[in-house]
Amino acid sequence: MGLDILKEKGIPLDKQEFTWRDMVRVPTSKLDDDAFTRVRIVLMNGIESEAGRFSHSCARMNKDLQLALARVRRIEQHQQTMVNWLLPSDLSPLETTLAFEQVAIEVTASVAQHEPDPYLAQVYRFGLLEDFDHMYRYSALFDRVGGGDANNILQNYTDILPGRPTSVEHRAPEDDLRKHYDRTKAAPITKLNALTIMAGENQTHDYYMTIGPMFADPVARQLYAEIASIEEQHVTQYESIIDPTEGWMEKWLMHEAGEVYNYFSCLQYETNPKIKAIWERFLNYELGHLHYVMDIFKRTQKRDLAEILPATLPEPIEYRQHREFVRKVLKEEVDLRARGADFIDKSEEGPDSPSVLYRKKMNSEGSPSDTVSAGYKWNAGTELAEKTPPATLTRKGA
Template identity: 60%
Template sequence: MDTITNLLDAKGTPLDRQRFTWREMSNAPISKLDDDAFTRVRVILMNGIETDALRLKHIGARMFGELREPLAQVRRVEQHQQTQINWLLSADHSPLETTLAYEQVAIEVTAAVAQNEPDPYQAQTYRFGLLEDFDHLYRYAAMLDRLEGKDANNILQGYTDIIPARPTADHHRHPDDDLREHYDRSDAALITKIHAAMITAAEYQTHDYYMNIGPLFADPLARALYAEIASVEEQHVTQYGSLMDPNESFLEKWLIHEVMEAYNYLSCVEQEDNPRIRAIWERFLDYELGHMNLVMELFKKHERRDPAEVLAGPMPRLMKLKSQRDFIRKVISEEVDLRALGINFVPREDEGQLTLDYRQHLHSQGIPADIVSAGYSWHPGTELNRPAP
């Protein structure tokens, strides 16, 4: 296993030197046409991670008065980091095209994490969720084709297959069947904690994005499709969030989050081929290392514990963010018929009554994902470009 050895020893940029201008935050975007799809994948992933950094810190500030100041200080920097990252998306992406990119992030990043995750149950959970985001991509590709007359592959650039997996209509489960077993904070590997925080963050932003843009559509089926898939994304946030040990203290969670952020920026630095964007990743890696060191000091001060307790153990490099086609095809062929019952993954015929009842009622007036994708097969240049039989 290729591991990271000295990331946690670096001091990074001190907080008081982490400054921004409006010009930096609202700088030139990437090119939708010319930049590599994985540059956009990294932009969306890191935006989601910074959004979650703010979210966690706001919740912490509501509960721990003595941490309000450092939380506010770090949050302000992360607000500006997030702005600089999210503003890299160019305005020629329609909201639906950006949606395709979000699903590509969910698929390719979760596939990379599933293969790197040492805990078999957690890895199984990532594979389970992966097949659902993969199916969302297919449904949204049909929507893009039939609404805007555009080819989803202009966004995906050939890296990701556009085929059904576990049908979206089957994703809707009773909340009890979306909870998973959490890792044990005392013996889980650091990378397991990083993965759970990272994928939860990514899914959370996808949920929030769909909730924000869904009502922007005029087409009634597009609105309905976003309503349906946003609900599944909430299920995914429930699922992945429940992988984390609720017995961790807030500071422990904060520390893990900062390490997770640094870990992801490091992978961005190592893999980015656009030099202008790589410079942003390098700068923000140093910023996150600064945050991490600050939290380590707070951890010592308030918990009287050694951060090494939390941060010990090998940390594998993030798998290359590239097309995970072969892995995903294997997971589809072996696990597409799995369903969830409580915290367990079971054969399709063993789904529980709670979920069946919940789903039946939701579907009782029509299923948007089925309507928009009826008979849809992706073809280069859209289904309208398919030669007549």
């Protein structure tokens, strides 16, 4: 299944073209498409969003790279548009939020299980339980304010349960920074995992910051404010695990390799043939970008590409449900807290620790996440439905 990214050159930049009509397709169906098609669309929007964010930062610090960055960035702008516009208009902001949290749960669960560095695997599991809790809080909001059932979006793949309570996820900045991998020793999958999860969390943060004010209900507005703050912490956490001594060119290469890896993963699992064709096209576009950057690297750096890039891509992200894994992590690690870069049991958190004091202050006028889900148990068809699930329900294979 491995893809030889040094050999496969994809489509060259000058053949990567769009029109507005091509870019804006008929979107996917909220009701008929598989939830994991939506998960992939959301994640790939995040991956392309990170590509743009990195590219602009790099351009601001590297005059000589500005034109090359702009050329690739223009194409990635249009890739991102085509991908993000696959989400349908009937997917409300809150329903899209549920999809974002499903991405955070299922993709992070896959990454956590395939991460060879035990400390980083722990970091992913730590973040996973927090996003898992966000799903529960947003599901309660969706049910209690909009009369909606989150499972219509999740399609029985993902549990809706309390995780590490959002109200205790608020930490002082010094407790959000983690140890980073060593760029000279880390496995390629370690670097790709970090980039992928950081990108997903960053777009989630940005999305909540955009849509939070669109809600009229003060509980909803506060809940988005609260969870957006946690997503900011998550971005802080995940960017800190990436080796900051990687140079700009090394980082650019890794971003392009990460985009190749993610489109490749999507391609392996996609069930909608129209979307699969897009993943295939963009995999070839990204291979084109990677080789374009490799050429620049060879001209400007006195280093061997093989020090940075793997010859073949690691195993793809597993786009399937991970309920058993998540339940196990929930059972064993829900009471973990952070002290500096380390994880401790909640009993070890002193009453005067920076995170406890910060959390106490933030929650001193009430907790929107606790309020919205007071007494909430998800039930098929919403909490207003009869508590016994209809015996006639069929299960989707997952």
